[in-house]
Amino acid sequence: MAVAGPDARPDxxxxxxxxxxxxxxRRDLWAVAGAVVLFVLAVVVGRVVNRTVYGYEGILRLAWPxxxxxxxxxxxxxxxxxxxxxxxVVGWGPAAARRLPWRVLPVAGWGAAMAWTWSLALVDGxxxxxxxxxTTSLEYLQSVHRVHDLGAFLRDFTHHILVGxxxxxxxxxxxxxxxxxxxxxxxxxxxxxxxxxxAAWCITVGSSFTAAVLVAVRALCGEAPARRAAPFLALxxxxxxxxxxxxxxxxxxxxWAVALLALAATRRTRAPRLTALGAxxxxxWAWYLSYGLTVCVVLVAAVLLIARSARPLPYLGxxxxxxxxxxSLGGFWWPEGYTTLVERYYQGAAKVRPYxxxxxxxxxxxxxxxxxxxxxxLRRAAGAVxxxxxxxxxxxxxxxxxxxxxxAAGLCMVLLADxxxxxxxxxxxxxxxxxxxxxxxxxxxxxxxxxxxxAAQAVVxxxxxxxxxxxx
Numbered sequence: 185m186a187v188a189g190p191d192a193r194p195d196x197x198x199x200x201x202x203x204x205x206x207x208x209x210r211r212d213l214w215a216v217a218g219a220v221v222l223f224v225l226a227v228v229v230g231r232v233v234n235r236t237v238y239g240y241e242g243i244l245r246l247a248w249p250x251x252x253x254x255x256x257x258x259x260x261x262x263x264x265x266x267x268x269x270x271x272x273v274v275g276w277g278p279a280a281a282r283r284l285p286w287r288v289l290p291v292a293g294w295g296a297a298m299a300w301t302w303s304l305a306l307v308d309g310x311x312x313x314x315x316x317x318x319t320t321s322l323e324y325l326q327s328v329h330r331v332h333d334l335g336a337f338l339r340d341f342t343h344h345i346l347v348g349x350x351x352x353x354x355x356x357x358x359x360x361x362x363x364x365x366x367x368x369x370x371x372x373x374x375x376x377x378x379x380x381x382x383a384a385w386c387i388t389v390g391s392s393f394t395a396a397v398l399v400a401v402r403a404l405c406g407e408a409p410a411r412r413a414a415p416f417l418a419l420x421x422x423x424x425x426x427x428x429x430x431x432x433x434x435x436x437x438x439x440w441a442v443a444l445l446a447l448a449a450t451r452r453t454r455a456p457r458l459t460a461l462g463a464x465x466x467x468x469w470a471w472y473l474s475y476g477l478t479v480c481v482v483l484v485a486a487v488l489l490i491a492r493s494a495r496p497l498p499y500l501g502x503x504x505x506x507x508x509x510x511x512s513l514g515g516f517w518w519p520e521g522y523t524t525l526v527e528r529y530y531q532g533a534a535k536v537r538p539y540x541x542x543x544x545x546x547x548x549x550x551x552x553x554x555x556x557x558x559x560x561x562l563r564r565a566a567g568a569v570x571x572x573x574x575x576x577x578x579x580x581x582x583x584x585x586x587x588x589x590x591x592a593a594g595l596c597m598v599l600l601a602d603x604x605x606x607x608x609x610x611x612x613x614x615x616x617x618x619x620x621x622x623x624x625x626x627x628x629x630x631x632x633x634x635x636x637x638x639a640a641q642a643v644v645x646x647x648x649x650x651x652x653x654x655x656x
Contacts, residue, residue, distance in 0.1 A: 324368045486590055
């Protein structure tokens with residue numbers, strides 16, 4: 185006899201029998217097992233390659249491949265807080281997500297994500313885990329004092345990217361457009377200088393992706409999947425790298441750009457044109473934070489496809505153009521900066537890091553960034569993508585189909601970045617802006633299993649943060 189289980193709702197497809205439900209759950213576990221094998225294989229092969237070719241941190245330029253980390257089991261002041269936050273979200277997160285008024289839920293999710301991120305960062309201690317993260321010789325804060333005249337800074341920015349150039353920028357400054365450094369210059373100018381304020385900025389903006397993704401999922405896919413995804417967004421293993429890295433900040437900016445675009449495209453706002461303009465301003469700013477974020481056009485296309493609307497495009501384009509014109513008139517030409525960066529990239533570790541290893545090991549690193557629940561959710565989403573795209577010619581994808589298209593766009597961004605060869609290692613951090621869009625796939629898992637999957641997510645993050653000292 186058919187059993188109306190947790191998936192027996194219009195948003196998630198037809199009711200399934202008990203035996204079919206068990207079969208699907210077994211397939212989820214097999215998918216996770218395959219992902220674990222991929223990660224273990226990346227660890228084993230990486231260590232063998234490093235030790236037999238160049239020695240410690242050898243050709244891969246990583247101490248603990250495929251992650252940019254060092255083996256260092258440790259506890260810290262954030263350990264008790266991390267355990268408490270994990271227990272609260274696992275125990276009460278799903279129920280709270282169902283019952284809280286919608287206007288409260290995104291804020292509550294953001295708050296939980298901030299608590300999770302701060303506690304994980306503090307496992308490494310205040311200096312090593314928070315205040316000192318963005319003050320190392322490779323980071324942005326080392327160059328804040330060099331920016332006095334904005335025009336001169338923009339005109340000369342590209343001249344300090346290549347190795348051997350006078351006044352060579354640190355690795356992270358050279359590897360990004362000037363918007364990234366200007367963010368921390370701006371914080372310094374308003375009295376929020378130093379590593380602690382920079383870390384607080386990155387954690388606050390980075391963890392806000394939780395609220396932004398919830399807003400986007402509700403607008404595009406419905407409130408039910410957004411509520412189901414909320415605890416998984418709040419307890420994402422990606423928080424290990426959001427706290428503290430500038431890439432977490434970048435992910436937050438992109439997430440809010442997409443959220444505003446989703447609201448504008450679905451007309452869930454009283455001012456859709458102004459909202460689309462805001463989305464364009466955030467998206468354009470993101471492109472001047474990191475060159476790689478240009479692949480977010482895939483996510484933009486998915487949002488417009490799901491909404492079956494191109495009405496926001498002119499206003500989105502104007503918003504992007506504002507930054508392009510401003511930076512170009514100021515003296516920084518984005519294409520020149522990117523081509524110079526590519527040359528710099530192959531002056532460094534990328535010159536020796538083998539593409540043949542990282543093209544698959546990069547994906548293995550995402551297993552710990554998004555966690556096992558997202559892997560299982562992606563497996564469930566896979567079967568709904570093509571029917572949703574095929575039906576999009578006649579009607580807008582909805583519910584499960586819309587969610588599948590959205591997470592498929594996130595996966596496409598990861599794959600594009602991967603095959604480009606411009607992301608060899610460190611992708612657990614660099615791809616945060618893409619990875620957070622895989623997390624809504626967790627909404628497709630049966631509700632009765634959510635606590636178990638949330639516990640698995642928490643365990644992954646806690647193990648990574650307590651067994652390894654992550655870089656950057």
